Amino acid sequence: MTQPSAAVAACLSAQNSADESTLPSNHPLTESQARETLIQTLEQAADAVVVIDANNCVTLFNASAEALWGYPRADVLGRNVSMLVPRGIRAQHDQYVGANRDTGTNRIVGTSREVVIERIDGTVRWGSMSISKVFTAAGVLYTAFIRDVTNEVKRREERRLLSLAVNETDSAIIVVGPDGRTIYINDGFTRMLGYQLDDMYGKVPSRVVSGRYTDEKTLEYIGERLAARESFRVEILIYDRSGKPLWIQAVVNIVNDEYGTCRNMVGVWTDITNTKMHEVLQQKALNAMAREAPILNVMLLICLEVERIAPEIIASICSVDQDGRLWTLAAPGLPPEYTKAVDGLDAGPDMQACGVGHSGGKLMVFADAPEDSCWAKFKEPARACGLAQAWSHAIRSSDGRVLGKLAFYYRETREPGTLHRRLIDVSLNLCALALEREASKENIRRLAFYDSLTGLPNRGFLIAHTESLLANAARTNNTLAVLFLDLDRFKHVNDSLGHTAGDVLLCEVAQRLKGCLRALDFVGRLSGDEFVVVLSPCDAGEATALCERIMAELQEPVTVGSTTLRPTASVGIAIFPQHGHDMNTLLLHADMAMYQAKSAGRHRFSVFTPELNRVAQDRLKFEMALRAALQADQLQLHYQPQVRLSDGGIYGVEALARWHHPEFGVVPPDRFVPLAEECGFITELDHGILQKACRQLSEWRAANIVIPHVSVNVSPTTFCDRRLPALIAKTLAACGLLPRDLVLEVTENVVLDNASGGLATLKRVHELGVGLSIDDFGTGYSSLSYLHRLPVDELKLDKSFVRELESDEGARALASAVTGIGTSLRLTIVAEGVENDEQRRILQAQGCQVAQGYFFARPMPAAALTAWMQSRAREAACRNRGLGDFDWAAQTDLDQAG
Template sequence: MPSYVADGEPDVSWVIDHSDNAIVVCDEAARVTWINQGFTRMFGYTPEDALGRRPSDFLAGPHTDPETVEWVRGQLHTQQGYRTELLVYAKNGVPLWISAVVNPVFDPERNVRYLLGVYTDITHSKLHEEMHRKVLSAIVREQPLQEVLTLICREVEKVMPEAVASVIGVDDYGRLRPLASPSLPDQIATLIDGELAGPMVGACGSAAWSGQPVECRDIERDPRWQSHNAPFLALGIRACWSSPVKGNDGRVLGTFALYYWENRAPDEFHLRVADVCLHLCALAMERERERARMHQLSFFDTLTGLPNRALFNSKVEQMLLGAARRDSQVALLFVDIDRFKIVNDTQGHTAGDALLRELAKRLGSELRDGDVVARLAGDEFVLAIPDRTAEEAANLADRLMARLSEPLSAGRMILTPQASVGVAMFPTDGWDVDSLVRHADIAMYRAKSEGGGRIVFYSLEMNQAMQERLALENALREAVRSGQLRLHYQPQVALDDDASLHGVEALLRWRHPEIGEISPATFVPMAEECGLIDELGRWTLEEACTQMADWRRRGVPVPRVSVNLSAINFEQQDLPTFIGNVLGKCGLSPDELMVEVTESVMLAQKPEVLANIDAIHRMGVSLSIDDFGTGYSSLSHLHRLPISELKLDMSFVRDLEHSESARALTTSILRIGESLSLKVVAEGVENAAQRAVLASLNCDLLQGYYVSRPLSPHSLERWVSLQPPTE
C-alpha cells in the first residue's frame, strides 16, 4: 500500500519508483544519495551497490566514451544543467545507450546542494542510429563487403554479449558463402562454405532455402542440425536464430544469424536489433551486387561473358610487363569467324548470338591459367598467350581452328564454322597491347584475303600493305565525292537463234588518277568494310537509271538495266522510297529496272529487309538472286520470295565442259527456275562450248565475254546498233 503525507497527497518516492526512467539524486560531489527502483530495473544496481559512488565510476565500461565522461565531470563546476547521450553498462555487463538529463538543485544561498539525474534507455534508437551511421559511412567509403558485414556483427556483439553474430551469403547456385563471423573460428566458415541451402542444413541453410526466419532453441536435438551441429556444440554454442536477408526484388541474398551459448530463443530486444541488421545487410549486399553488375558491364562482354577490350588491355599490359622481366615471348592471336554475316542474314541474330556464345566457350576451353581471351566486337576474338614461342603459337592456333570447326547447330542449319587467325609476337612485332592487336589484325586480314580458314603471322610487309590499303580507302572516299567512278554495262541476251537483247547489268568501274584501273573485287569489299557500300549502291542505281532514261529519250533499244544492291542497302528503311523517287525523277517505269541481290539478303530474317523486298516487289520492280547456288539456299523459302530471275554463278559455268558435277548442279538450278517460272541467267559464259552445253540444258539467258565485255555507255550503244534486228 502506498504511504501518504498529511494533506492526502501520495508519497512522491512511491510514484517515482514506478517510472520507466532511472532517477538518481547525487550530492554536490556527484556521489549517489538516492536511486529509484527504475534505476535498479534498468542497470541492476541496488541502493546498497550505488550509494556513495559516482554513477560514472560504476556505469562506465569497455566502450564508454572517456571524453564524454570527462566532460560530464567537468559540468560540476559550471553549476548548470546539461544533457548528453552515453554508452554505459548494466551490472550484468549488458551495454545500454542512455540519454542523461542532469540538473542542479540549489539551497536558499544559491549553492548546489543536490544533482538530479534522469536516465532514459535509448538503446534501440541509438543502436539504429549508430549502426546506420557507421555502416553507411563504410559503404560510402566503398569498403569491401566483408568488412562492412564484419562491422555489423561487431556492433551487434557490443550490445549483445550473450550472442555471436554471423552473416552468410547465397550465390547464384543456391550455395552458402560465409561473409562475416568475427567471433567464430575459421573452421566454421570452411565447414559452411559451398553447402547447398536446404531444409536440413542448419538454421542458416534452412532460412536461405525457405526465405523465412528459423529458430533452433536446441541445436543438439533439432533435426535440421543433425549433420552439422558437432563443431558448434564443441564451441559451446547451443542455439541459433537465423533470418533471411532479402533484396529489393525479394530474392534471398543471404542470412543474418545469432548464435547463443545457452538453449534459448531471441527476446524482444534481439528482434529489434535483428530488424536493423537485416536492413543494413540487405543494403550492403545489394550495393555489392550492383557493383558487381556494373563491373560486369564495364569489363565483360554481355553476350559471351568474356572480358571486353578494356579488361583485356589491362590484363595484357601486366602480362607484357612480366614477359619483359622474364625475357620471354607472348603470342597474340586475332580470330575472325569466316562468313559469319551469312548466318546473321539468313538465320537471324538469335542464331548468330548462339553461335558466338558457343565459339567463345570453345576458345576458352583450349586455354591455360594465365591466358586471356576476349571478344572485341562482332565475330572478332583476341587471345594473349604468355611464354609461347612462334612455333607453339602456331600449334595452339591449329588446335583452336580444329576446335572451332566442329559442327554445331545454328537456327535451322548445321554449320561447320571456319576462322581466319592472325598472329603477332611480343616483343618482335610490338611492345604494347595496341601495336600487337593492330598487327595481329593485319595478319588476320591477310588470312581472310587469301580465302580464310588459315593462320598467318604478321610481317613488316603486311604493315606496308595495310598502309597502302588505308590510303586506298581514303582514295575511294575521294572517288565517290569527286566523280571518279563510272558505270559499264554488260549485255544479257536470250539463248536462242535471235540472241535478242534481254537487258544490261550495270557494273562499277574506278580509274584512280595515279594507280589506274582498280578491280571491283578490290574496292567493293573495301566499301563494305569502311561503310561506303550504301552510298555506292545508291549512286549506282541513280546513275544507271539516269543512263537508261537517256537511252530511252534517244531511242536506244535497251529493254532494262540490272543494278546490284548490298545487304546494307536493304537494311535501310527508306530504300523503297529512294528507288521510287529515282524512277519518278528519271521518268522510268518500274519494269525497266531489275534489282540484283545475293541469296543471303533474300533469305534474311531481318524484318526491315523482308519489308523492303516486299515493298520493292509491290511497286513493280523485278528482283533477281545473284550468284545463285553459292550460298545457303533454302527451297522452302525460295518459292515464297517475290523474285523473277536466278543468276547462275560463273563458277558453275566455268567447269561445264569438264565437270559432271558442275553440269549436274547447273541442271538442278535450271530445273528449279523452270519449276518456279523464273528466268535463269548464266553468268561468265566465255566460249561456244559453254554456250552449247547451256543450250542443251535449256538455259534462258547468257551473260559473259562470249556475248560481250562490260562496255561504256557509248560503246554499248555501238554494240546494240551492230546487232541484227529481231523478227
C-alpha cells in the first residue's frame, strides 16, 4: 500500500487549487505539518477525493467519498478501484484503464466527465469527475475529484424531457410576451400550421392565422381576455400557412411572477376539426332526434352546423319521395328560387346525372355543365345566386336504398379539402340515420293508426279523425253520415278457403270502398270484416244513395285463387246530429242499424231509428241469456217421428232444440238459432245438439226402443267447419253408434256453394257413412245439374209445399216434381209439415216414402217419445193380428190419444 505521505505529496502536486489561506505565511510548516494540514483539507473538502496507484488500488478515500458511495473507507482503501465502478461496466472499466495505461495515453487524465455512482445500497447518483496523473518517487498516482451533480442531471433531464414533450406533442404551443407578441413556438405549432418561429416572432398570433371565415366576435373576445390578463378557453376557425381551414381549441394561461405581474401568456392549440364534427355536429343532431324534433328541424340543424364549421360551404339536404322525386328538406343558405328549381327533380336519369346515384359523390362546376345534363337547368339560377360549383352525394339507407341527396355548394371553384370530406362523411351518416328513423316513425305511426292488412285507418285513428269532422260539421251546421258495414258470411270464406283468401277479400273490399268515396269522405277498418265509412257532408238521402252504390260495387265478382266470390254486406246508417253528437254514439247506433239489416235477410241497409235502441237492448239481454243457457246446458231436445207411408213404421226421428227461459218463456228455434249464428256461438250450439241426440239414441238402443236413426240439423257455419267430420266420428264412437245411425240435415244452398267449403265437408262426412239430407229442398236456388253428383241420401220436401197440396194445383205439381226427381235419383223423399190425412194421401199417391208432421206426432221430449213408441208398438201388434192393410185413421186416433 502506498504510504499516506506519498499520497499526500501527490495530491499536493496535483491539486493546485488547494486552499492555501489556511497555511500561516510567517510560520513555514514542516513537511509533517503540511501533510497533516493537507489531510485535514481533503477530509473537509465538499467533493469526493479518490487516489489510486498504478495498480488501480485506492490509496485515499475522503469523508465526502464515503458519503457519496456509502462505503466506509476501511472497506475501500487498498482495494481495486473497480469496486467503486457500477457492476454492469466493471469489466469494460478495467479493460479501458489498462489499455490507456499500457499505451501511455492520457485520455482519462485532465478531462471532466459525468459518471454513474452506484452506492452500496444499490441506489444511483451522478458525479462530475476530473482525474490528475502525478509521478512520484513511489510511482504514478491518479487523483480523482468527484462532485455530486445528481440534482443537476435530474434538472437537465427534466428540461430535456420537457423540451421533448413540448416539441413532440401534436398540440401547438405558443408563448407570447406581456405585449401579446410571439416569442416562442414549439415544433407541434410548425407541424400543425406550417409556420416557423421566424414567421411568428414579434407578431400577434391571431392576426397571422385569421382568415376569410374566422369569426370576428371570437377574435374580439380573445383580444378582451388578453388585455385583461385573464386565462380563457375558446374554439375558433383558423387557417394554416397554405390557407387550409381548421378548427382549434385554444387554451391560454397567464404566467405571473412572484409579484403578480404578467410575464408571459402560454397558449396550447388543439386541432379539433374531427371532434368538432363528431362531438358537436353529431351530438347536436342526435340530441335533436332524441327529443323527437321534426325531421325538417333536424336537417336544418345539420345544415347550419356544417356551415358554422366550414363557412365557405352552403349545405343542402333533399329527400326522395315514393314517386322518386327530390324535395328540399333544408337549405338555409340557398335562395328560394334555387330550391324551387331542385324540387320535383326526377329520381331517374336526372338523379344519376346529378350525382345522387354515385357512391363517391359528384363535383360539378356550373359553368362547365353539359347542356344535356340536369345541371344545365341550374346554370342561370346558380349564377344569379353567386354559386360556382356543387358537390352532391347520395344519402343511402343501411340496405343501400337512396333516401335523398346531400349537397355542398361553393361560391368559388375549388377542390373539396379534407375538412369538407370529413363533413360529408359525418353528415351523410346523420342524414341517413334521421331519414331512416323518420321512416321508422312513419311506419310506427302507420302501425298505430292504420290497419296493416288493408292500409285503411284503424279504429283509433278513425274515431280521432271523425271527431274533428264532427266538430267542423257542428260549426258549419252540416250533417254527417256514418255507415257501419259488415260483410255477410265472411267466416265461411275463412273456414273454407283459409285466412289467406279472407285477407285477399278484405283488401279487395277496402279498395272498392275507397273507390266509392267522394273527396271529403273517409273509410276505416274497425276489426275483422267490419268497416266504417264517414260521409261528410251528407244527409240521409245522400247516405242511402251512396250506400246502394257501395253495396252494388261490393257485389261484383272477385276471384280468390281458383274461386269466384260475390261478396255482400249488411250496412247500418247513423246521421249526425240526429242520431248522436259524438263518434262513439254514432258508431253504436250505426251498428244497431246494421244488425237490423242483417236480421232482415242480409245484403241490405237500414237507417237507425230510436226504436232500434230498445230492440238492441232486448237483443243484448236475449243474447246474454242464450249464452248463459248454453254454458249451463239448459237447452233441451224434442224428437219428432218420421213415418214410412207404406206401412206406418218408424223411419227415424228428428232432433229439435227447445229452450224454455224463466223470463222469455218458450223461445222458438227460429228466434234463438239465428241469434246464435250472428253472435258466433252457433257451432257450440250445434255440437251440443249433436252429442245429446247421439247419447239419447244410444239410451234408446239400450232400452230396446227401435229407432233406426236420429236426424240433426246442422247450420251452414258449423257444416263449413273442417273439424266437423272428426267430431262426428268421435261422438259416434263414444256413444257406441254406427255412422248409419246418424243423419245430418243441411240446406241446399250450403252443399251447392263450393266456395264456402260445404261441399268438401259433405263428401268427408259421407265417406264416414253418415246419412245426409237436404233440408227445405225447393226453397233455395236448386241446381239439378249438381244434385245428381251430390253424395246425399234423402230430400226433405219443405212444408210450404205440403201446406197447399189440397188447394193449389201448382203446389201439387211442384211436390210431384220433387218426388219424381228424388225417386229417379234413388233418394228418399221426406215430406215435412203433414197435418191431415188428405195431405198424407196425396203425398203417398205421388210416391213420397216418408212424412212427418202433427198428423203423426208433435215433437216431444225423449221420455214422451219412449212412451209413444211403446204404445204404438203394442197397438200395432194387436192390429197386425186382425188387420191386413195399415189403418191410418185408427193409428192416428191412437197416436193422438197417446
